[in-house]
Amino acid sequence: MSFQKRLSAKEFVVLAEMHTPKGVNITRLVNDARRIKGRIDGVVIPDMDNGIMRMSALAGGVLMQQQGVEAIIHVYCRDRNRMALQGDVLAAHVLGVQNLLVTHSEDMSQSDHREAQPVYDIDEVELIEAIDGLANGKDMGGFELDGTPSFTIGCTIAPYGDDASLEEELELARRKIEAGAGYVLTPPVFDLRTFRQFMDKAGGLGVPVIPTVFLIKSLAIAQYIANSEPGANISENLIRRIRKSSDRELEGIKIAGETVAGIRDLAQGVMLQTLGWEHKLPDILDAAGM
Amino acid sequence: MITAERKPLEEILAYIKPFKRILLLGCNECVTVCAAGGRKEVGVLASGLQMSRLKDGSSIDIREHTLERQCDPEYVEELVPMIDSADAVLSMACGCGVQQLAMRFRDKPVFPAVNTKFMGGSDRHGVWTERCQGCGDCLLGLTGGICPIAKCAKHLMNGPCGGSAGGVCEIGDDVDCAWHLIWERLKALGLTDQYMEIMPAKDWRPAGGGGPRKIIREDLAE
Numbered sequence: 001m002s003f004q005k006r007l008s009a010k011e012f013v014v015l016a017e018m019h020t021p022k023g024v025n026i027t028r029l030v031n032d033a034r035r036i037k038g039r040i041d042g043v044v045i046p047d048m049d050n051g052i053m054r055m056s057a058l059a060g061g062v063l064m065q066q067q068g069v070e071a072i073i074h075v076y077c078r079d080r081n082r083m084a085l086q087g088d089v090l091a092a093h094v095l096g097v098q099n100l101l102v103t104h105s106e107d108m109s110q111s112d113h114r115e116a117q118p119v120y121d122i123d124e125v126e127l128i129e130a131i132d133g134l135a136n137g138k139d140m141g142g143f144e145l146d147g148t149p150s151f152t153i154g155c156t157i158a159p160y161g162d163d164a165s166l167e168e169e170l171e172l173a174r175r176k177i178e179a180g181a182g183y184v185l186t187p188p189v190f191d192l193r194t195f196r197q198f199m200d201k202a203g204g205l206g207v208p209v210i211p212t213v214f215l216i217k218s219l220a221i222a223q224y225i226a227n228s229e230p231g232a233n234i235s236e237n238l239i240r241r242i243r244k245s246s247d248r249e250l251e252g253i254k255i256a257g258e259t260v261a262g263i264r265d266l267a268q269g270v271m272l273q274t275l276g277w278e279h280k281l282p283d284i285l286d287a288a289g290m
Numbered sequence: 291m292i293t294a295e296r297k298p299l300e301e302i303l304a305y306i307k308p309f310k311r312i313l314l315l316g317c318n319e320c321v322t323v324c325a326a327g328g329r330k331e332v333g334v335l336a337s338g339l340q341m342s343r344l345k346d347g348s349s350i351d352i353r354e355h356t357l358e359r360q361c362d363p364e365y366v367e368e369l370v371p372m373i374d375s376a377d378a379v380l381s382m383a384c385g386c387g388v389q390q391l392a393m394r395f396r397d398k399p400v401f402p403a404v405n406t407k408f409m410g411g412s413d414r415h416g417v418w419t420e421r422c423q424g425c426g427d428c429l430l431g432l433t434g435g436i437c438p439i440a441k442c443a444k445h446l447m448n449g450p451c452g453g454s455a456g457g458v459c460e461i462g463d464d465v466d467c468a469w470h471l472i473w474e475r476l477k478a479l480g481l482t483d484q485y486m487e488i489m490p491a492k493d494w495r496p497a498g499g500g501g502p503r504k505i506i507r508e509d510l511a512e
Contacts, residue, residue, distance in 0.1 A: 109500040117494035 013269035051111025072099035081121035093149030130178030155181035188214035208268035257287020313376035316356035317383035360387025415448030426496025434475030441468035
């Protein structure tokens with residue numbers, strides 16, 4: 001069953017994030033995808049995530065489709081104007097990529113091409129409207145298309161530090177949903193209790209909510225996130241658990257697996273984010289009992 | 291100078307529709323020079339607003355005032371005695387002045403009455419053209435004093451595109467090709483060697499690519 005059909009049928013969806021290479025060596029990407037083929041419902045391909053210039057998400061998405069793995073590709077506004085975005089969106093449909101995730105993007109000043117000129121011709125809400133418009137046969141200029149594409153459009157909620165910024169993010173998510181987004185991807189979940197509280201608010205969005213589960217690869221990463229992102233809710237107990245473990249890598253996998261298992265009753269899916277450790281995805285799925 | 295043009299009267303009327311007492315502010319600097327928001331334009335706009343309101347059967351109390359510089363907090367302070375008697379402020383300064391007022395008088399609605407256009411100069415009486423985009427890393431020393439960022443429609447850095455013909459840009463007959471102008475100027479100055487130097491991909495951070503810009507002069511900042 002396709003990702004879109006599972007969403008519509010209110011089935012739990014399992015997604016995994018995989019990055020394109022900074023170069024043209026696709027061996028790792030393809031092998032990682034093959035390893036989890038049949039165990040997940042889709043692979044999410046970021047586009048120059050964290051401001052790192054890489055092979056485009058569209059190419060990564062096509063590679064996934066060629067492996068028989070459904071692709072969900074990021075589209076965002078920092079690097080392309082409305083013409084380039086619409087052109088790539090049409091290309092995605094023709095090349096078999098039906099799922100677009102409209103995301104925010106790291107500021108150019110934080111990228112590995114800091115000298116580049118950011119575009120931001122349109123914003124995320126306008127991009128979702130534009131994709132919805134293409135799916136209804138018209139481009140942003142109001143011109144009719146010769147052949148109409150169709151997409152499942154998703155949007156994201158950015159990391160939030162406190163209740164006020166969560167409210168802002170939820171309000172923005174409502175606008176994105178009104179513009180045409182059919183599901184919402186959330187920031188990483190490290191604490192199921194606070195995620196339940198989040199879902200009490202996000203449940204009212206009226207579309208499937210898919211939280212991210214991030215693989216904690218080391219004690220240092222856990223401490224870094226705890227210190228730099230207060231909204232992530234990495235508890236002292238969690239850090240203690242990793243510190244005391246005789247195999248911290250395995251502990252991180254167990255934590256991710258337990259979080260996925262816990263989310264099954266709270267949300268309509270999960271997205272696994274391993275940032276370079278995609279070869280560990282099967283282990284996380286094992287740990288989650290999937 | 292920063293150039294501006296007055297907004298359509300209907301748009302300004304829509305902004306101030308709920309208000310009866312308006313403080314209408316001009317600026318004696320750039321917008322005076324480009325005849326968009328100086329003392330004279332303040333008077334003309336005040337008359338237009340009053341006539342429109344009268345036509346609609348409602349009244350409006352407009353107090354006119356023109357500051358030396360609206361972008362300068364020192365001059366904005368002189369509004370303190372008159373701000374309380376206004377329901378809203380209508381500024382005929384550029385966007386810098388409007389924001390200065392909004393920052394200073396946080397509980398007062400401030401509306402722009404002009405559209406800020408560009409940094410430019412006067413070609414002849416009544417005609418202003420864009421000269422500078424404030425890229426933060428001036429190249430005029432390499433391009434014969436003609437800016438390829440402000441005056442080339444494509445902001446090209448290494449010569450003209452294929453669209454110019456006879457020294458005219460492809461976007462319209464009244465637009466000179468910036469690179470044609472640069473070449474002619476470098477030839478006249480005997481500096482064509484400069485043209486042969488390939489300019490590297492521009493660093494757009496000083497142009498604002500890295501976010502809102504700020505200048506701090508340590509020797510002057512308090």
